[in-house]
Amino acid sequence: CNLTCRGCYIESSPSNDRLVYITAAEVSGFLDEAETKAMGTEEVGFTGGEPFMNPEIIPMLEDALVRGFRVIVLTNAMKPMHKLEVPLLDLADRYGGKLILRVSIDHYSQGLHETERGERSWAPAMEGLQWLSLHRFSLQVAGRTCWGESEESLRRGYARLFAGHDIAVDVEDREALVLFPEMDATRDVPEITESCWERLSVDPGTIMCASSRMVIRRKGEARPVVVSCTLIPYDRAFELGRTLEEASRTVVLNHPHCARFCVLGAGSCS
Numbered sequence: 001c002n003l004t005c006r007g008c009y010i011e012s013s014p015s016n017d018r019l020v021y022i023t024a025a026e027v028s029g030f031l032d033e034a035e036t037k038a039m040g041t042e043e044v045g046f047t048g049g050e051p052f053m054n055p056e057i058i059p060m061l062e063d064a065l066v067r068g069f070r071v072i073v074l075t076n077a078m079k080p081m082h083k084l085e086v087p088l089l090d091l092a093d094r095y096g097g098k099l100i101l102r103v104s105i106d107h108y109s110q111g112l113h114e115t116e117r118g119e120r121s122w123a124p125a126m127e128g129l130q131w132l133s134l135h136r137f138s139l140q141v142a143g144r145t146c147w148g149e150s151e152e153s154l155r156r157g158y159a160r161l162f163a164g165h166d167i168a169v170d171v172e173d174r175e176a177l178v179l180f181p182e183m184d185a186t187r188d189v190p191e192i193t194e195s196c197w198e199r200l201s202v203d204p205g206t207i208m209c210a211s212s213r214m215v216i217r218r219k220g221e222a223r224p225v226v227v228s229c230t231l232i233p234y235d236r237a238f239e240l241g242r243t244l245e246e247a248s249r250t251v252v253l254n255h256p257h258c259a260r261f262c263v264l265g266a267g268s269c270s
Helices: 024-036 057-066 085-098 110-117 122-134 151-164 196-200 256-263
Strands: 043-046 070-075 099-104 138-144 177-180 214-216 225-227 239-241
Touching: 024 057, 024 214, 043 057, 057 070, 057 085, 070 085, 085 099, 085 138, 099 122, 110 122, 122 138, 138 151, 151 177
Parallel strands: 043 070, 070 099, 099 138, 138 177
Antiparallel strands: 214 225, 225 239
């Protein structure tokens, strides 16, 4: 990633090289599997770090789009994205709303956003967000809920921000403005058991790992692996196999993030 953020869900930074770039050929193999095995895949997400730093990101996006998948890219909308404006405009022109860009704006104020993402991170992100809106990309924004504000207050704040910068994002749409719960793997959390679903009135089918997987490639390893979700890339207990089919099995919710982010926080990156 081009940034070191205080609370990065995946601990990305310019110096964290535990994961390496996945290639377009490797992505194509997983897309082939999703199609030939008729897995019902609808959406393919690209996350990081910053996905636009991957030198093969445009071929990957097109490979997924041409197959008819909805594609979402989680980006900070900074310099790596701007370097690819021409091919991105081409993809948007050919595939329209099938290509979605989700930009991380952690708070509607510059001060708190930069508390998370570092000094001088606000203006480039806002410039990128405005560029995407101006060119009518299918656009989402991701914020955080760690600021001690109610959801209503946060949505009002983002509404003021977007109105002041002519950014077309509907803050009342929970897919257009996603407010993520916080995670802290060091804090004690309740154990998730089968009895929790009825007690919490939560459908286990809505939990991210019920229908999603993440493909990563670790440094020094010859092939990618499939892990349970976007939040737990380093713990090998959540490595499920080398194919999507191998990874289509039960996930045990025994990581603190499972409880704090997904079950109790009702968070989902998809």
